Amino acid sequence: MRMSRLQQLAVFSFAVVHLLLFSICPVRSRIYQTSDAVVIEVDDVRPSTFANRNSGFPPPIPMMYAINPYTGLLSQPYSNFPIWPYPLYQPASSSVPDVKDVAATSSDSRQQTFACGVGPPSTPQRSLPIAAIVGGSEAIPNSWPFIVGLRMSGKSAVLCGGSILSPTRILTAAHCVEKLSVFDISTLIVGFGMHNQTANDAEQTRRVSRVVYNIAYNAKTKQNDVAVLTIDPPIVYSAAISPVCLPPFNNAADRFAGKDAAIMGWGTLQSGGSQPDELQQATVQIIPNADCNAQYNGKITNQQLCASAPGKDTCQGDSGGPIAVQAEAGSIAWTQVGITSFGNGCAKPNFAGVYASVAFFRRWIDTYMTS
Template sequence: MRMSRLQHLAGFFFAALHFLLFAVCPASTRIYQTNDAVVIEVDGVGPSNYAIRNFGNPPPNPMMYAVNPYTGLLSHQPYPNFQFWPYPLYKPASSFSDADDVTATSPESRQQNIACGKGPASPPQRSFPDVRIVGGSEATPNSWPFIVGLRKAGSTGVFCGGSIISPTRILTAASCVNELSAFDISTMTVSLGMHVQGILDNTFSDAQMTRRVSRVVYHIAFNTNTMVNNVAVLTVTPPIVYSAAISPVCLPPFNNAVNPFLGLDAAIMGWGTLASGGDASNTLQQATVKVISNAACNIPYENFIRPQHFCAAADGKDSCQYDGGGPAVVQNPNGSWKQAGIVSFGFGCADPEYPGGYSSVAFFRNWIDTYMKN
């Protein structure tokens, strides 16, 4: 009730800001809210112009590593950000229909008969002396065909991760997109089938496919301070063509029970930094962590953990800066991989006191389904 009243008050006081927003945003941008999501649609978007190197080093430890993947650089954005849209500015555009798309729950997708959840035969093992993603190893190229990298204009590097859930939809974290300007969204692209992201001298991205982002949807109740409801769905165009190197992850069925993946090994992967505040990896890295109880995680996080979250940890292993939005996957009995979590938050990286925090995909499955189809 309190939130609803605050939203109406915000709508009154910030109406003028919305007119200002559209004065500086591209004319083809539409921003509105549904009962459970903020929606940003961009028509006529074009490919990003990758001109400069990745956004420098992230802030030093400690930090909430996925709250904002480019903290301290917001002043570099060409347009102001508005973190909430108190009332609908436009009626939603024509519905996107993915009725024939992958639902990612059945063993076989409906596009090209490619199964969801393709991946390695077993979780990655730690390999010494390599120190990657933090404490992992370099992945075999294209062994995780559902992992994608999000890019925006002005950077050669990935600023967040994501996963393929249908030929037109990418699952990621709200924290990756909620503070992007309309310009950022209009120039954002998704790299698919990629191993080398191309941030080092004399290296280039080996992405097998690039798609534009035409629509961003993130949870209306997302809170940057608590990382509650940290989930987003992106629409890409044109549709993704599946191949051996590019295919969707499976999704778990809806389950709002606390931590349905307790005790399982989860594989994490991304192009993020190799240590807190360090340099990003030029190649895809992977590691295995174990899902722990929310009660145990709430001890160091001082009751920060909610039913929408779960935590996972392993000695010296963790996701880090720029891994936000990427998948944490667990293996089904048949060997396929389903996405248990979305990389969401953490205090430092691989800090033994603080496990990594993830948004539970099972908890948000119904929300995700809504924006896979509409």
């Protein structure tokens, strides 16, 4: 009987500790599949209080091991206590100081006045000193208002690029997010209107509340390398922050072959090298898929496009960022035709950079821009 009471007391104490911790750190997550996507939702990315989030009631018990089940336990950032059945939870984002905002009542809040595809009048020209994306040059600050940088809270280095679709949606590559745990996603920061990643001079930053990536993404072949992120609260457009244009749906290859295209990002200056402080840019040319297949042994499909130029390429850290063209004759608007995906090294003479085709995935992107 004595042992039974001790056991009951232990169970009661364990339950009380759980409820106390969950009320202090009420971070929740939801991971599920749709017919064509994996969806990871992270609650509590905006500053909030326990009372207004839960109407005075205790929060529901978080899911067991709040990690992305598609990556395995190795992605968990902290080891659990020996008898602890849940991971150590990150406090609500109200404790994170690096979320910059612009008042919604400001003149910049008139979102409808900002057209998509704002950028330089023409593709970047080679300039001296030659440095970076690989073989490119430093961009004029805020000249590409649709590019964003993804990084972990507290870190200065950009881990991937992305582009603005709307005030709440970001386009990036699936391989940038599919290995992240829920904890990782809860600390993911998107920088808008940024030029110097080390100085973290972003005009606005936002937390990610939802990650959606294509369920058919293949880490080996990089097929279906597309993802849409939801940010919260919505961004406010400005001269330095505005959306990119998207091409209409088209699943045929070579839709943009032969066009000059702009690439940009904060990636390494050479394969395995260091990252620059400032945003870099370069001009490449989109090549026929048949030519690219000759380089990659037939592994390129019509859901991908390739681009190259002597000594110029995207590299590590540029993943998820845009490759953009001025699609219509006489237009200066920039249309994102690809998402930086992979390559054999960086700027190798016989290997083009490979990008997920935005036109091919346009319907998938539209689905998760609105749902």
